[in-house]
Amino acid sequence: MSDQTPLVRIEGLSKHFGDTVALDNLTLDIAKGEFVTFLGPSGCGKSTTLRILGGFERPTTGRVILDGEDVTRQPPEKRHVNMVFQDYALFPHMTVAQNVAFGLELKGMSRSEIRRRSEEIMSFLELESYASRYPLQLSGGQRQRVALARALAPDPALLLLDEPLGALDAKLRGQVQQELKSIQRRTRKTFFFVTHDQEEALTMSDRIVVMNKGKVEQDGTPEELYFRPASRFVAEFIGETNLLSGQMRGTEGDKVVMDWENTTLLGTAPAGIPGKGQPITASVRLEKLGFSAERPQTANAVQGRVVGKTFLGSRMAVQVAVGDGDVLLKAYVDVQTGQSVDDDLIWIGWEPDNMAVLND
Ligand SMILES: Nc1ncnc2c1ncn2[C@@H]1O[C@H](COP(=O)(O)OP(=O)(O)OP(=O)(O)O)[C@@H](O)[C@H]1O
Numbered sequence: 001m002s003d004q005t006p007l008v009r010i011e012g013l014s015k016h017f018g019d020t021v022a023l024d025n026l027t028l029d030i031a032k033g034e035f036v037t038f039l040g041p042s043g044c045g046k047s048t049t050l051r052i053l054g055g056f057e058r059p060t061t062g063r064v065i066l067d068g069e070d071v072t073r074q075p076p077e078k079r080h081v082n083m084v085f086q087d088y089a090l091f092p093h094m095t096v097a098q099n100v101a102f103g104l105e106l107k108g109m110s111r112s113e114i115r116r117r118s119e120e121i122m123s124f125l126e127l128e129s130y131a132s133r134y135p136l137q138l139s140g141g142q143r144q145r146v147a148l149a150r151a152l153a154p155d156p157a158l159l160l161l162d163e164p165l166g167a168l169d170a171k172l173r174g175q176v177q178q179e180l181k182s183i184q185r186r187t188r189k190t191f192f193f194v195t196h197d198q199e200e201a202l203t204m205s206d207r208i209v210v211m212n213k214g215k216v217e218q219d220g221t222p223e224e225l226y227f228r229p230a231s232r233f234v235a236e237f238i239g240e241t242n243l244l245s246g247q248m249r250g251t252e253g254d255k256v257v258m259d260w261e262n263t264t265l266l267g268t269a270p271a272g273i274p275g276k277g278q279p280i281t282a283s284v285r286l287e288k289l290g291f292s293a294e295r296p297q298t299a300n301a302v303q304g305r306v307v308g309k310t311f312l313g314s315r316m317a318v319q320v321a322v323g324d325g326d327v328l329l330k331a332y333v334d335v336q337t338g339q340s341v342d343d344d345l346i347w348i349g350w351e352p353d354n355m356a357v358l359n360d
């Protein structure tokens with residue numbers, strides 16, 4: 001099999017629970033060694049997809065191909081897949097070493113092989129000194145690592161992680177995110193990670209699949225999703241943004257021309273945006289707007305009045321009223337570089353590449 005063959009191929013997967021459509025014709029490939037995150041609000045079908053991949057749920061229609069083999073009807077224990085749950089599901093009456101060995105015993109490995117594999121993975125995850133402790137004698141982050149060690153010990157082709165950091169407090173969560181990402185890099189395992197936390201998805205993933213109502217809303221790298229959102233849903237779900245509502249005027253080279261507040265703006269656009277004269281919306285991230293006293297050289301420029309400033313530590317959030325004053329733009333100003341926003345009336349400029357026209 002060539003390296004181009006995806007490790008996982010999800011083909012036309014649907015899942016209905018009575019009248020509820022949890023998944024609607026999902027098709028997706030996952031390459032070997034990728035860290036893919038499934039991101040979306042509660043109820044969008046993330047856990048259902050994970051459970052189907054793990055073999056805990058049968059799809060209504062569609063297939064799951066793993067390493068070239070159709071596993072749709074295979075039970076969990078027959079698949080080369082393992083799962084880490086949000087609550088870790090560690091056995092409280094077993095030591096760390098016994099928890100890690102558990103999955104290997106299920107596979108019917110010899111005692112010596114179980115010992116060798118357990119020690120190897122515990123050493124890799126720096127858990128040796130906790131081997132004889134019980135889960136209740138560990139911190140949240142350590143428990144999380146034990147759960148990961150137990151899931152990785154049988155050497156699965158695909159690791160499914162269902163909001164595995166949900167139980168950790170904010171500070172520890174950031175630290176464990178880095179740790180988990182580094183473990184994924186070092187093991188080169190394929191991770192399929194589910195979260196509803198957009199910041200977590202941006203920090204950790206090679207690729208993010210944004211889900212909405214059982215369908216893929218957008219699939220791309222964190223940078224693509226952040227700077228080139230295709231839809232209003234993605235623009236608003238990931239980070240903060242300015243949404244500019246205007247009218248389609250036409251195209252100029254590879255750029256879209258948009259009328260907005262008595263100004264002409266240029267932006268980038270996905271395929272399939274509406275025709276001339278139709279209403280369109282564009283997204284510009286807060287940090288992409290620049291301020292100046294004189295009209296800037298950027299293709300997009302508008303004059304406005306500063307109506308609010310909020311000090312946020314290293315940066316300042318500034319609200320600017322444009323047009324008749326009923327349209328507000330929000331921007332971040334770096335306090336260190338100290339762009340001046342003292343003047344009441346100022347210019348705001350941004351480049352066409354930083355304005356994404358949305359397809360809805
Ligand atoms: N066993 C079930 N029986 C009936 N409906 C279900 C079942 N499991 C899931 N659903 C429904 O399917 C939809 C998708 O659920 P799913 O758990 O996959 O969402 P999710 O994105 O993982 O949400 P969350 O972030 O809250 O876990 C929801 O509307 C949910 O109510």
